[in-house]
Amino acid sequence: MTQLPDQTDKKLGLVIDLDTCVGCHACVIACKGWNTENYGAPLSDIDAYGGDPQGSFLNRVHSFEVQPCEGAAQTVHFPKSCLHCEDAPCVTVCPTGASYKRSEDGIVLVNEDACIGCGLCAWACPYGARELDQAAGVMKKCTLCVDRIYNENLPEEDQVPACVRTCPSGARHFGDFSDPDSNVSRLVAERGGMDLMPEQGTRPVNKYLPPRPKDKMRDLEPTATELTSVTEGPKGFLGWLDKALEAI
Amino acid sequence: MHPAPSVIVFTVLSGLGFGYLAFLGLGLPTVTGWSAFFCFALGYAMAIGGLVASTFHLGNPQRALKAFSQWQTSWLSREAWLSVGALVFMGLYGFCAVFLGKLIAPLGLIGAALSVATVFATAMIYTQLATIPRWNHWLTPLHLVSLSLAGGAVLALQWRAAFMLLVIAGVVQILHWVLGDRRFAERGHTIETATGLGDIGKVRMFEPPHTGTNYLLKEMVYVVGRKHAQKLRVIAFIGMIVLPVAIVLITPASPYSAGAAILCFLVGTFASRWLFFAEAEHVVGLYYGKRTERSQASNAS
Numbered sequence: 001m002t003q004l005p006d007q008t009d010k011k012l013g014l015v016i017d018l019d020t021c022v023g024c025h026a027c028v029i030a031c032k033g034w035n036t037e038n039y040g041a042p043l044s045d046i047d048a049y050g051g052d053p054q055g056s057f058l059n060r061v062h063s064f065e066v067q068p069c070e071g072a073a074q075t076v077h078f079p080k081s082c083l084h085c086e087d088a089p090c091v092t093v094c095p096t097g098a099s100y101k102r103s104e105d106g107i108v109l110v111n112e113d114a115c116i117g118c119g120l121c122a123w124a125c126p127y128g129a130r131e132l133d134q135a136a137g138v139m140k141k142c143t144l145c146v147d148r149i150y151n152e153n154l155p156e157e158d159q160v161p162a163c164v165r166t167c168p169s170g171a172r173h174f175g176d177f178s179d180p181d182s183n184v185s186r187l188v189a190e191r192g193g194m195d196l197m198p199e200q201g202t203r204p205v206n207k208y209l210p211p212r213p214k215d216k217m218r219d220l221e222p223t224a225t226e227l228t229s230v231t232e233g234p235k236g237f238l239g240w241l242d243k244a245l246e247a248i
Numbered sequence: 249m250h251p252a253p254s255v256i257v258f259t260v261l262s263g264l265g266f267g268y269l270a271f272l273g274l275g276l277p278t279v280t281g282w283s284a285f286f287c288f289a290l291g292y293a294m295a296i297g298g299l300v301a302s303t304f305h306l307g308n309p310q311r312a313l314k315a316f317s318q319w320q321t322s323w324l325s326r327e328a329w330l331s332v333g334a335l336v337f338m339g340l341y342g343f344c345a346v347f348l349g350k351l352i353a354p355l356g357l358i359g360a361a362l363s364v365a366t367v368f369a370t371a372m373i374y375t376q377l378a379t380i381p382r383w384n385h386w387l388t389p390l391h392l393v394s395l396s397l398a399g400g401a402v403l404a405l406q407w408r409a410a411f412m413l414l415v416i417a418g419v420v421q422i423l424h425w426v427l428g429d430r431r432f433a434e435r436g437h438t439i440e441t442a443t444g445l446g447d448i449g450k451v452r453m454f455e456p457p458h459t460g461t462n463y464l465l466k467e468m469v470y471v472v473g474r475k476h477a478q479k480l481r482v483i484a485f486i487g488m489i490v491l492p493v494a495i496v497l498i499t500p501a502s503p504y505s506a507g508a509a510i511l512c513f514l515v516g517t518f519a520s521r522w523l524f525f526a527e528a529e530h531v532v533g534l535y536y537g538k539r540t541e542r543s544q545a546s547n548a549s
Contacts (some may be wrong), residue, residue, distance in 0.1 A: 002318045018445075028457075053460050060457035062535055064439075068449035075454055076445060080535065089378065095324035096314035114314050117307015119467065120324055123249070126379045126442075128532035131463040137307025194444040197531065199436060200378055208444055 002094045004087065008106035011177040012144055013084050013205035014164065015184045015193060019212045021171035023063055023077030027163035031059040031081070031142075034162035039147045040112045044135035056133045058082070058142045059163055076211055079172070081163070082129040082142035083196065083204030084108050090121035090130060090141075098139070106205060107146055112138040126200045149174070177205055249380065250470045251525035254304035259370060260517050262298030262331075263392060264510075265291050266363040267400025269338045273360030276406050280349045288342035290403070292335070295363075299331060323376055327369035334362035367396040374524075381431035382528045391417075391424045395488070395517060402492055402509045405501040410509075411493060418489035421520065425481060432529050432539065442534040453537030468530035469538050477527060480519050487516025 035058055036042040045055035059081035067073040084101075088108050091099045098114035099121050101107070110121075117137040122130040130141045145161035148154060158165060164172040175184035184207070187193065193207030234242050269291040272279070279287050303309040316332075318325040337359035344350045371389035378384050398413035439453070440446025491512035499505040533539045 002321045054458075054462050056463070057458075062453070062457045063455035064443055064445060064451050065454040066445050066448045066451050074448070076443070078443060080457075092321040093324065093373075093376065095316075095318050095322045095328065096311065097318050098314075114311065115308065116311045116315060118305070118315075118324065119307075120373065122463070122467065123377055123530070124379060126531045128464045128468070128535060132307055132467075134463065139307075196444055197437065197442050197534075199441060200531070210444065211448065 002091050002097055002099060004091055004101055005103035005106075008086075008101070008103050008178070010105040010179075011084075011086075011205050012105045012107060012149070012175070013177055013184070013207075014081075014144075014161070015173040015175070015187045015207050015209060016079055017171040017173070017187075017191075017209040018076050018078065019171075019191075019209060020169045021061075021077040021079060022169050023061055023075075024168065025061050026166050026168060027079055027172060028057060028059050028061055030162040030166035032057055034145060034148070035140075035143070039143050040110070040140070041133055041136035041138055043140060044133050046134050054134075056131045056140050058129075058131075058140060060128075071214070071216065074211065074214060079163075080127060080129070080196075081206075082108060082144075083127060083202070083206040084142075084144065086203035086205060087201060089124040089126075089200075089202060093120045093124045095120070107144045108141070109143055109146065110139050110141055112136070115139050126197050126202065127204075144174075177207075249525045249528040249530060250467050251522045252305050254301045256518060256521045256525065258298045258302035259392070260298070260514065260521050261294045261301065262370070263367050263396035264399040264403070264514070264517075265294030265296075265298060266331075266334060266367050267396035267398070268403045269295060269334065269400070270360040270363040270397065271400045271404035271406060271409075273338055273341060273356035273358075273363065275351055275353065275356060276404055276409070278351060280345050280351065282346075284342065284345040288338070288346065291338070292342075295331070295335065323369055323372040327366060327373060330362055330366040330369050334359055334366050337362055364393060364397070367393050379531050380528050381435045381437070381531075382428040385424075385427065385431065387420060387424045387427065391420050394420050395520075398492075399510065399513050399517070402496070402506055402513060405503070405506055407496050407501045411496050414489055414493050414496070418485065418493075421485065421489070428527070437531045437534060437539075439534045439537065439539070442531070453535075456536060464532055465536065469533045469536055470526060471538070474526060477523060480523055484516045484519035484523065487512045487514075488520055489516065491516075 032043055043056040047053050059079060062078040062080060064076045064078055065073050066076055084106055088101055091101050091108060096114045096116055098111045100109060115138040117132055119132050121139055122132060130139050133140045148161060149159055151159060160174045164174045173184050173187060175182040177184055179185060188207045191209040193209055195204050272287055272291060303312055315325055315328050319329055337355055341352060341355040341359050344352050368389050371392035374383040375388040394413060394417040398417040401410035401413050439451045443451055445451050492509040495505055495509040529539060
């Protein structure tokens with residue numbers, strides 16, 4: 001059903017740390033791998049080995065340059081996938097009921113058997129989180145690896161989304177935002193987690209942690225006292241050699 | 249947005265078809281027998297032809313019947329119901345007019361109301377999208393409904409109504425263009441709000457997430473042909489408004505003058521509808537660094 005639940009029992013989602021993301025795209029590849037082999041239609045590639053390759057991805061890493069008023073510019077790697085919004089505009093526009101938000105955990109999913117591929121949900125999403133698969137003609141989106149997080153056949157450490165499991169820099173965290181003591185809620189509180197494009201009124205569940213303030217170059221400039229030698233000079237044979245060489 | 253031919257054909261033809269059916273339902277003109285047959289056939293051909301065209305852009309059109317299920321939240325689903333309702337009531341009304349020679353006014357009135365409601369629902373599919381500021385405005389339904397009724401009035405040979413509706417549609421079209429050009433900037437969507445990095449400084453795209461194209465870029469970051477936008481606006485306005493108004497003012501109402509006027513109207517409306525999509529800017533373009541230049545340019549101009 002395309003009516004959004006009034007509230008969900010849990011609010012599962014991701015925290016993405018823009019401070020530690022190194023832009024390696026490992027999450028993109030882990031996501032594509034897992035979601036091609038598991039839930040729903042595979043994420044197809046078109047002209048994969050030709051001159052104009054393209055394909056469906058549920059997670060993509062943008063890179064931005066931020067120029068402060070003074071000082072050096074900084075690069076911010078910016079992974080982006082479905083934010084599992086509380087007021088998900090993609091769900092209510094769906095004419096067939098294929099798009100829905102689960103009342104138990106808040107995950108936004110697509111029932112591919114009911115999707116007619118009209119693309120309206122992708123139009124309604126401000127974040128570009130939905131891509132129409134060009135081979136299957138159905139809408140693909142992040143499932144929060146719903147087939148991993150509840151899968152008791154997997155070892156416990158693997159019961160998290162593939163992107164979180166693979167991230168080598170610890171920039172992705174998975175948890176329940178409805179619990180104020182969860183790992184993700186504490187990260188958001190401590191680091192000032194933020195919403196993307198809040199003016200769209202979508203109330204995203206996923207939060208982004210802003211980059212920490214950079215060190216200033218002038219704070220690191222060595223002072224004169226730091227440069228003076230702290231040794232008393234060589235002694236013994238090396239002391240004699242030093243004096244002999246100075247004398248030449 | 250990508251101006252998909254199937255969606256342009258759908259909105260233009262169905263809009264005109266339902267606009268014409270609305271006038272037939274009101275008994276303007278009152279037709280029975282063979283003449284009614286041709287009138288209703290024309291209205292149905294355009295309305296249904298457009299609806300069929302709309303299924304061509306679906307990834308899985310064989311499941312289209314499921315689109316009737318979510319009328320409680322989805323304007324696309326409501327449009328499906330309203331269009332079927334309009335076609336059923338107008339079909340009954342037309343059957344009685346053609347084969348029984350009787351005009352059953354209540355059937356026609358309900359059919360006319362449902363025909364206008366169908367065009368309104370089509371417009372609301374676009375209007376509801378907060379992600380496309382140019383469409384997300386009360387002028388959008390007024391734009392599509394006024395054009396639909398203006399074209400319908402021309403086909404129905406209702407010269408006085410056609411004149412007034414064409415003038416209204418022309419004013420609404422100009423407002424939709426002028427105000428639409430400012431909408432994106434007015435809404436305050438920027439690459440800084442999109443990334444949340446504005447507190448640190450000025451943001452620009454450093455590297456896109458993929459080297460090739462993708463569905464998002466092709467569907468929602470369409471930029472081809474915008475440089476001809478001003479010329480196309482002039483062509484659209486002359487074809488859609490100026491020439492039909494001239495024909496309505498100069499010539500007496502006849503099927504020939506209506507045919508000439510509607511040909512001009514269709515050329516202009518197709519140009520206008522192409523621009524409706526091609527000029528619509530989706531906020532996702534911000535993540536690809538695609539909106540900054542244009543919004544600055546439109547601010548400067």
